[in-house]
Amino acid sequence: MSRYIVEGGIPLQGEVEISGAKNAVLPILAATILGQGQSVLEKVPDLRDVRVMKEVLEELGAKINETSEGLGVDTSSLNACRIPPQLMHKMRATVFLMGPLLARFGKVELCQPGGCNIGSRPIDLHLKGLRALGVQFEEEEGCLTGTVEQLKGAEIHLDFPSVGATENIMMAATLAEGQTIINNVAKEPEIVDLQNFLNQLGANIRGAGTDMIKVTGVEQLHPVEYEIIPDRVEAGTFLVAGAITGGELTIKNVIPEHIEAIMVKLTEAGHQIEVKNEEVKIKAAARSKNINVKTLPYPGFPTDMQPQFMSLLALAQGQSIITETIFENRLNHACELQKMGAEIEVNNNQAIITGSKNISGAVLKAANLRAGAALLLASLAANGKSIIENIYHIERGYECLEEKLIKLGANLHKEKSEGALDNVK
Ligand SMILES: CC(=O)N[C@H]1[C@@H](OP(=O)(O)OP(=O)(O)OC[C@H]2O[C@@H](n3ccc(=O)[nH]c3=O)[C@H](O)[C@@H]2O)O[C@H](CO)[C@@H](O)[C@@H]1O
Numbered sequence: 001m002s003r004y005i006v007e008g009g010i011p012l013q014g015e016v017e018i019s020g021a022k023n024a025v026l027p028i029l030a031a032t033i034l035g036q037g038q039s040v041l042e043k044v045p046d047l048r049d050v051r052v053m054k055e056v057l058e059e060l061g062a063k064i065n066e067t068s069e070g071l072g073v074d075t076s077s078l079n080a081c082r083i084p085p086q087l088m089h090k091m092r093a094t095v096f097l098m099g100p101l102l103a104r105f106g107k108v109e110l111c112q113p114g115g116c117n118i119g120s121r122p123i124d125l126h127l128k129g130l131r132a133l134g135v136q137f138e139e140e141e142g143c144l145t146g147t148v149e150q151l152k153g154a155e156i157h158l159d160f161p162s163v164g165a166t167e168n169i170m171m172a173a174t175l176a177e178g179q180t181i182i183n184n185v186a187k188e189p190e191i192v193d194l195q196n197f198l199n200q201l202g203a204n205i206r207g208a209g210t211d212m213i214k215v216t217g218v219e220q221l222h223p224v225e226y227e228i229i230p231d232r233v234e235a236g237t238f239l240v241a242g243a244i245t246g247g248e249l250t251i252k253n254v255i256p257e258h259i260e261a262i263m264v265k266l267t268e269a270g271h272q273i274e275v276k277n278e279e280v281k282i283k284a285a286a287r288s289k290n291i292n293v294k295t296l297p298y299p300g301f302p303t304d305m306q307p308q309f310m311s312l313l314a315l316a317q318g319q320s321i322i323t324e325t326i327f328e329n330r331l332n333h334a335c336e337l338q339k340m341g342a343e344i345e346v347n348n349n350q351a352i353i354t355g356s357k358n359i360s361g362a363v364l365k366a367a368n369l370r371a372g373a374a375l376l377l378a379s380l381a382a383n384g385k386s387i388i389e390n391i392y393h394i395e396r397g398y399e400c401l402e403e404k405l406i407k408l409g410a411n412l413h414k415e416k417s418e419g420a421l422d423n424v425k
């Protein structure tokens, strides 16, 4: 398996362009199933998760090609509704295929999705919402078959504003008979992007970005051309890269309002942030101040930025507290950071971090995508050399990460080795 070799201690300088958002493109790729014909998606990032989603769509019968405008996805010949288990396990986002396949074929067969190992991640809210629209699910040997003759609109209340459940129910409801009202939905920017895409396909959806979404079912959807929004987590990760190395960076192609909570926390930690149109500049303080961070559904502080902030706070002045409220098992990166000399104590869903002046390079293992990103950030700021193993996790969600970091002055390289996980297309 490939690993990163990082020599720390260089302040990053320069400009970096943010790629299309992983968490926006994955449900949108699934939603192309709804608009029979060829949709063209612009700013599709080349990520491991995107490659897996393309592979699943092709397995189901879709035709995918690179066009001069973007990624062409033609789902007119799609003819299967069983998601291959070996692909289902590779990422969380395979679960997004449920809604579109049920809407198009009235049937879906799937097993438990994979994704970051950060908690139990049940799909009960997805199933509850789809059942309300008339789907019947049967379980056999850990796999589910959902069937429905005609989806029918309903009023649904989500017990928690789950991003994935909101998206799945929205997609299924586009072709349901009548109106669907979904209360207590997730308000993340990726939900708004999905609504915009679906409405361009011809759907009738209102309310994304608020607590309630109304979907009025239509008879048919048609393919379109669509540009994916920039990745707010990638943008946040680069801002932390600037802050943790004491550098000065300009992040280009961002929607600043999507990263408001991140910018507020970086400012509170003493770093200078400047926003201009679609650009955000960070001029790092010599050392971060201690701050407290609590993850919350959007517009609160994103859980997908929590590990990166733990690395930053491991080098801050004084004591900081991180409280993780979204996933029950997302503080494991603390023990890898401890190997670098970071002082972190974890109690249930809280990490108490006593900032050190220095941390040292070490041999580290990425346990999941953002934990891996956090270790890479810490390595960029550490004294000496670090080796980060299992970087296939990081490659699930960051496009051309090492090239982008090297351009900013970082001293790192990837050591390739042949392993099953490196051969994923
Ligand atoms: C591909 C994608 O977009 N992934 C994002 C999505 O994941 P995902 O869609 O999986 O996240 P959810 O918002 O659904 O999960 C949040 C919480 O709700 C719980 N839950 C969720 C569904 C359900 O049926 N039952 C249930 O109990 C989960 O276990 C978790 O504790 O939103 C998360 C929260 O912002 C992000 O960290 C992920 O990067």
Ligand SMILES: C=C(OP(=O)(O)O)C(=O)O
Residues within 6 Å of the ligand: 091, 092, 093, 114, 115, 116, 304, 369, 370, 397
């Ligand atoms: C948790 C994440 O992804 P996924 O939901 O795809 O596992 C993430 O992007 O940090």
